[in-house]
Amino acid sequence: MKTRNIDRIAVLTSGGDAPGMNAAIRGVVRTAAFHNKHVYGIYGGYEGMIKGSIKRIETNDVGNIIHRGGTMLKTARSKDFYTPEGRQRAYESLQAHDIDACIVIGGNGTYTGADVFSKEFDFPMMGIPGTIDNDIFGSDFTIGFDTALNTAVDAVDKIRDTADSHSRVFFIEVMGRHSGYIALHAGIGSGATGILIPEADKTIEELVAQIKKGHKRGKLFSLVVIAEGNKNGGATEIAKAVNELYAEIETKVSIIGHLQRGGAPSCHDRVLASRLGAAAVRALLEGTYNKAVGIINNQVVYTEFEKAISEAKKPKQSLIQMAEILSM
Known part of the structure; x- marks a missing residue:
């Protein structure tokens, strides 16, 4: 050229x-x-x-x-x-x-x-x-990326208050059909118990073991951050699968969605x-x-x-x- x-x-x-x-x-x-x-x-x-x-x-x-x-x-x-x-x-x-x-x-x-x-x-x-x-x-x-990440972390922090008050396990779905950057960074930044991203092969069984491990040491609630494109499905499907293996816990699902795209x-x-x-x-x-x-x-x-x-x-x-x- x-x-x-x-x-x-x-x-x-x-x-x-x-x-x-x-x-x-x-x-x-x-x-x-x-x-x-x-x-x-x-x-x-x-x-x-x-x-x-x-x-x-x-x-x-x-x-x-x-x-x-x-x-x-x-x-x-x-x-x-x-x-x-x-x-x-x-x-x-x-x-x-x-x-x-x-x-x-x-x-x-x-x-x-x-x-x-x-x-x-x-x-x-x-x-x-x-x-x-x-x-x-x-x-x-x-x-x-930075703005969307901060939006996601802010949302997870707010959900944490409810998860803590009610001793629940929250499954929070963030954007990322092919990329786990938002989920990974938001999970680290918010102190999540589990993170599911397309680039890692964590199974539902491994996630349940991770949640149980936290409960055994006295952790009363858990936050699981999920990239929408991870291989295990969306937050709703994963919450259901976790409940089938760990029926004693109360699970809730939050999908942040397009909220991550907007804002200053x-x-x-x-x-x-x-x-x-x-x-x-x-x-x-x-x-x-x-x-x-x-x-x-x-x-x-x-x-x-x-x-x-x-x-x-x-x-x-x-x-x-x-x-x-x-x-x-």
């Missing part, structure tokens, strides 16, 4: 929303303005690109958004973008607005679309990791998103394309889309083992 002059940069958010996406958009717009470049917002993700829902964004348009959750550009999943015909229409929309490059904020699906589009049309694309799951390779943290982003997410947005613009202006920007060991790094998509990012085994030790 040849280096070219870039004056007009488009930005979109795609996939699930994540707290901090607005801060990233702000970072893109204001960094581009500093370099005398124009930014165009694509409304509604790749579907908006296909439909031509594109509008110029000025620096004033991103004022007073850094603290807001969700995304001012809206987000959507696009079936049409999976097709060559859909991507052709998207390319024509960008051409109609004289767009020279595009920055996409999202997860693996967003990166996959950007990678295909960039290669198909020799079009400069940059990715910013925006997902609460923290499962994108090429960055220690993704935008939204934490300071960590605001700073992270701002750094990534600014870095994505700088990369394009310096001739770096078809990569995802991330931060590893507090340093900005760039990872090829193909690698960011194909490489698995899993919680460290040492952290999983530590969680087991601390739950005793």
Whole structure:
């Protein structure tokens, strides 16, 4: 891909929303303005690109958004973008607005679309990791993870009060269809008795043994944090299975759900998103394309889309083992 002059940069958010996406958009717009470049917002993700829902964004348009959750550009999943015909229409929309490059904020699906589009049309694309799951390779943290994690921990702390008062075992389901980062960190942070995540093979029998062990040493209540994608099923199914093996306990289920996606982003997410947005613009202006920007060991790094998509990012085994030790 040849280096070219870039004056007009488009930005979109795609996939699930994540707290901090607005801060990233702000970072893109204001960094581009500093370099005398124009930014165009694509409304509604790749579907908006296909439909031509594109509008110029000025620096004033991103004022007073850094603290807001969700995304001012809206987000959507696009079936049409999976097709060559859909991507052709998207390319024509960008051409109609004289767009020279595009920055996409999202997860693996967003990166996959950007990678295909960039290669198909020799079009400069940059990715910013925006997902609460923290499962994108090429960055220690993704935008939204810290906020979602703090929301989950706050909810578990509140549930703890009721679990303690009534001497119950609570099964608390958090988001994470393919990733256990939220469940693992929330479980450690809230002092959970058990944690079930997709990356670990804990059985129901092992979980019951863990709960019984706590009760034998006088623990009157237990909290079990469950990632929705763990192999044993959701919180409701797991609570039922545990009761079949340990009928003496009273179990309750709480599913936090989409509460984790919303709310004002934490300071960590605001700073992270701002750094990534600014870095994505700088990369394009310096001739770096078809990569995802991330931060590893507090340093900005760039990872090829193909690698960011194909490489698995899993919680460290040492952290999983530590969680087991601390739950005793």
